[in-house]
Amino acid sequence: MERCRIFYKFSINIIVFLCLLVASDGQDSSQMAPEGGFLKREYSLTKPYSSNGMTMPFWDFRDRTMLTNNFIRLTSNHQAEVGSVWNKIPLYLRDWEMQVQFKVHGGGRTLGADGFAIWYTKERMTPGPVFGSRDEFHGLGVFFDTYKNGPQAVTFPQITAMVGNGSVKYDHMTDGKSNAIGSCLASFRNKDYDTLVSIKYVKETLQIRLDIDGLGEWRECFSMPGVKLPTGYFIGMSAATGDLADNHDLINVKFFHMDAGRSAEEEAEDWSTVLPGVSYLKPPIDNRDDVGSGDFRNSSVSGFKLFLLVVCILLGVGVCVVVGVVVFQKRQAQNRKRFY
Known part of the structure; x- marks a missing residue:
């Protein structure tokens, strides 16, 4: 359980950082x-x-x-x-x-x-x-x-x-x-x-x-x-x-x-x-x-930005899975308490 919480917090921080990087990358470079x-x-x-x-x-x-x-x-x-x-x-x-x-x-x-x-x-x-x-x-x-x-x-x-x-x-x-x-x-x-x-x-x-x-x-x-x-x-x-x-x-x-x-x-x-x-x-x-x-007219996202977006998506999916596991484990623990 504790490992899940640590991974959850770490993933959230990484997602926020990468999303800010994607949003700000190149805004001033031109x-x-x-x-x-x-x-x-x-x-x-x-x-x-x-x-x-x-x-x-x-x-x-x-x-x-x-x-x-x-x-x-x-x-x-x-x-x-x-x-x-x-x-x-x-x-x-x-x-x-x-x-x-x-x-x-x-x-x-x-x-x-x-x-x-x-x-x-x-x-x-x-x-x-x-x-x-x-x-x-x-x-x-x-x-x-x-x-x-x-x-x-x-x-x-x-x-x-x-x-x-x-x-x-x-x-x-x-x-x-x-x-x-x-x-x-x-x-x-x-x-x-x-x-x-x-x-x-x-x-x-x-x-x-x-x-x-x-x-x-x-x-x-x-x-x-x-x-x-x-x-x-x-x-x-x-x-x-x-x-x-x-x-x-x-x-x-x-x-x-x-x-x-x-x-x-x-x-x-x-x-x-x-x-x-x-x-x-x-x-x-x-x-x-x-x-x-x-x-x-039909420009595409650069390779680096595309990579960052894919990483953000994968981390987002990972966070959702972790949250789901945490919620599921909590519910199981609560259900077990009801039977004792």
């Missing part, structure tokens, strides 16, 4: 500073956003953008809205990583619109038809598209990236596919938890990663070498709604200067006059509606 990264507060956007609800240090905002204590709403769940936030300071770092925590949600269960964009461009604070910002931009646009305009057989939402040189238009009829340098499908809309995206630009390689499952684990959307982005451009985020609508909320932006181990000669190079472009392009993206490394 948001930690990357290896070789140094947080740049002048390019970051964290709570509290504003002391007066009207202005933000280092940032401007316009149109329907609304500041709250817990998020910055670029658009609300109403038709035909645009909103944006833009950093005031030109960026003169060649190697960097930007982590953005966001939430897209609305009344439509399966359909919303139009989406939002994260920018690194020469132009700033200029509204337009590309997710609330201007077309024919210079620099990088990463688009989180929630509404399919074109006939392609894909299931939205979709994330694409485009490098513009000031003359290339965003192709709405193909949802940016014709000029995209990379893409993946990602079900980030109407989640119970926030989504994280990492945009990393180190040694002319652009990498997009996501934590879309709330597990604190990065998964690659795509990686593209040979991307040339000048220094001196601006960081921004914009969003737009159409006939359909969503709330587009920013939770925080963390910007890191990455140590790429460049030589003194490389550091001395002037990249402010470089023309935006891509020296290497993959074959045209077809984004077939199938499961692949760039598909974030």
Whole structure:
């Protein structure tokens, strides 16, 4: 009997510990500073956003953008809205990583619109038809598209990236596919938890990663070498709604200067006059509606977390058995006393 009680208490403690480990594992890992990264507060956007609800240090905002204590709403769940936030300071770092925590949600269960964009461009604070910002931009646009305009057989939402040189238009009829340098499908809309995206630009390689499952684990959307982005451009985020609508909320932006181990000669190079472009392009993206490394719609639990869950279940079953044995033995003891 005493051994059963000891096992019971020990099992309960183990179950509580493992369940807490499963629940908390990775919650902060995605948001930690990357290896070789140094947080740049002048390019970051964290709570509290504003002391007066009207202005933000280092940032401007316009149109329907609304500041709250817990998020910055670029658009609300109403038709035909645009909103944006833009950093005031030109960026003169060649190697960097930007982590953005966001939430897209609305009344439509399966359909919303139009989406939002994260920018690194020469132009700033200029509204337009590309997710609330201007077309024919210079620099990088990463688009989180929630509404399919074109006939392609894909299931939205979709994330694409485009490098513009000031003359290339965003192709709405193909949802940016014709000029995209990379893409993946990602079900980030109407989640119970926030989504994280990492945009990393180190040694002319652009990498997009996501934590879309709330597990604190990065998964690659795509990686593209040979991307040339000048220094001196601006960081921004914009969003737009159409006939359909969503709330587009920013939770925080963390910007890191990455140590790429460049030589003194490389550091001395002037990249402010470089023309935006891509020296290497993959074959045209077809984004077939199938499961692949760039598909974030049907993600599974990681192996370690699955192991912990199985252990919790087995221990739970063991505790139930022990409790049952203890209760059964007590009842037997009580029944024996009645006969004496």
